[in-house]
Every structure is written in C-alpha cells, then in structure tokens.
Amino acid sequence: MNDCHIHFFSDQFFAALGRQRAPTSPQSAADIVATLGWDPPGSPEELADRWVKELDRAGVARTALIASIPGDEPSVARAVARHPSRIVGFFMVDPTAPDAPARTEQALHRLGLRAICLFPAMQRYSLHDTRVKEIVQLAAAHAGTAVFVHCGALSVGVRKKLGLPSRFDVHYGNPLDLHALAADHPGVPFIIPHFGAGLFREALLVADLSANVYLDTSSTNRWMAYHPGLTLPAVFGQALEVAGAERLLFGTDSSFFPVGGTGWSTTRS
Numbered sequence: 001m002n003d004c005h006i007h008f009f010s011d012q013f014f015a016a017l018g019r020q021r022a023p024t025s026p027q028s029a030a031d032i033v034a035t036l037g038w039d040p041p042g043s044p045e046e047l048a049d050r051w052v053k054e055l056d057r058a059g060v061a062r063t064a065l066i067a068s069i070p071g072d073e074p075s076v077a078r079a080v081a082r083h084p085s086r087i088v089g090f091f092m093v094d095p096t097a098p099d100a101p102a103r104t105e106q107a108l109h110r111l112g113l114r115a116i117c118l119f120p121a122m123q124r125y126s127l128h129d130t131r132v133k134e135i136v137q138l139a140a141a142h143a144g145t146a147v148f149v150h151c152g153a154l155s156v157g158v159r160k161k162l163g164l165p166s167r168f169d170v171h172y173g174n175p176l177d178l179h180a181l182a183a184d185h186p187g188v189p190f191i192i193p194h195f196g197a198g199l200f201r202e203a204l205l206v207a208d209l210s211a212n213v214y215l216d217t218s219s220t221n222r223w224m225a226y227h228p229g230l231t232l233p234a235v236f237g238q239a240l241e242v243a244g245a246e247r248l249l250f251g252t253d254s255s256f257f258p259v260g261g262t263g264w265s266t267t268r269s
C-alpha cells in the first residue's frame with residue numbers, strides 16, 4: 001500500500017509560519033512548534049527517518065511527502081535523498097509568484113521532485129490563468145510529473161491553531177476548471193484530493209471526462225456533511241464506478257508528530 005498524501009512539516013515550514021505570524025520580529029520554528037505543542041521536526045533527514053518508521057509501523061511501502069509552503073522544496077528533496085525508495089517528493093507552488101516557473105524547473109530537474117501541488121483557493125488564482133498553464137507545461141515537459149490540485153473546502157488547521165488569517169476564496173477550487181488543463185495535457189496525471197472536498201459531483205464529472213484525472217481518499221472526509229445522507233461507503237462506491245480502482249488513490253493527509261490527527265484538515269475542523 002502507498003500513501004499519496006502526507007504533509008512534510010519541516011523546520012522551514014514552521015519558520016515560514018513564524019514570519020507570517022510576526023513579520024516585524026519573526027518567531028522561530030522552535031517557538032511555533034512549542035506554541036502548537038507538537039514535536040520539533042529536527043532536520044529534514046531526521047523527519048524523513050521518523051516518517052519512514054511510521055510507514056513501517058503502518059505497513060505502507062511508499063509515501064508522497066508534500067512541501068506545504070511555497071519555497072520549501074529543498075526540505076522535501078532532502079527527505080527523498082535520504083529514502084529514495086520510500087518517499088516521493090511533492091511541492092506547493094504559487095503560480096502567481098514571479099519565481100514560480102524557475103522554482104518549479106529547479107524542483108523537477110535538479111531536486112528530483114515529482115508532483116506540483118496547486119491550492120488555487122489559497123492564493124486566489126483561476127486555473128485558467130496563463131501562469132497556471134505555464135506551470136502545467138513544465139510538468140508536461142518533464143515526464144513522470146503529476147499535478148495535484150486542491151479543490152473544494154480548504155481550511156488549514158495549523159493556521160487556525162496559530163491564529164493566522166486564512167484569506168482563501170473557495171470559488172477558485174472548482175474541479176470543473178481542471179477539465180481544459182487535463183484535456184490539453186493528457187499525459188499529465190492530475191490528482192484531486194479528498195474526492196473534491198465538497199465538490200464530489202464536479203470531481204466525478206471531470207474524472208469521467210478525463211482519463212488522466214485521479215481522486216485521493218485522504219482526510220476525514222467531513223465534507224460529506226454537505227451532502228445529506230451521504231456515507232463513506234457510498235462515496236467509494238460512486239468513485240469506483242466512475243473513475244475505477246486505478247484512479248482512486250489512498251491517502252491519509254497526515255502531517256505532524258506526535259501523530260494524532262491531521263494538522264492540515266481540509267474541511268471544517
């Protein structure tokens with residue numbers, strides 16, 4: 001079994017949150033971790049070792065680890081270098097950032113990462129934006145690269161815990177906006193996590209129309225509360241019927257130690 005969805009909350013990730021929390025006198029990664037009451041991640045290699053132990057404990061062969069803030073690609077690259085047969089590197093890109101194409105090139109070509117993660121609601125951009133097309137073209141030009149697109153409800157638990165504002169716009173996370181990208185790049189796998197996190201029908205629709213669209217099963221799937229009477233077995237049944245087992249990816253959305261819940265809950269937490 002593989003896990004296609006674990007967040008890599010590195011020291012750099014916490015340090016970035018520390019800068020966001022107090023721009024004039026940034027809090028250190030250690031301060032942030034202490035505030036959260038979580039275990040310090042240590043170096044990327046130490047954190048990678050810890051994850052591999054966790055994979056062993058759970059009987060998971062390989063996992064994706066997601067660099068969960070733009071610019072943290074090097075941390076995940078170090079985790080991949082430490083355990084190349086166990087870890088696949090994913091990384092968040094903000095296509096509206098001027099350095100996004102260069103960072104993406106570097107992550108794919110130099111750092112050996114394998115999937116670009118887009119969160120359009122988080123940085124408020126349309127999937128039809130030419131800057132998104134440019135990033136997806138980089139994926140298409142580098143065989144074996146997937147594009148993960150967070151759709152539907154998005155609320156980041158760790159930001160809430162730290163009292164950081166989340167000025168997201170859920171309007172941008174519609175799976176239907178993936179259709180043209182998927183059609184233009186049939187060789188690129190696109191992953192929609194959490195069955196579309198509330199936009200299940202739209203996720204199924206675009207998966208039905210596009211053979212290169214995959215769904216992941218991760219997180220608590222609390223979005224089912226938006227659909228009266230919907231049950232998890234029914235969700236799986238419908239996804240299997242439309243997308244088939246090959247395009248349904250197991251994932252947990254795990255993120256921090258000590259493990260006990262997801263710090264990155266995508267639905268109401």
Ligand SMILES: [Zn+2]
Binds near residue numbers: 005007253264266
């Ligand atoms: Zn996640």
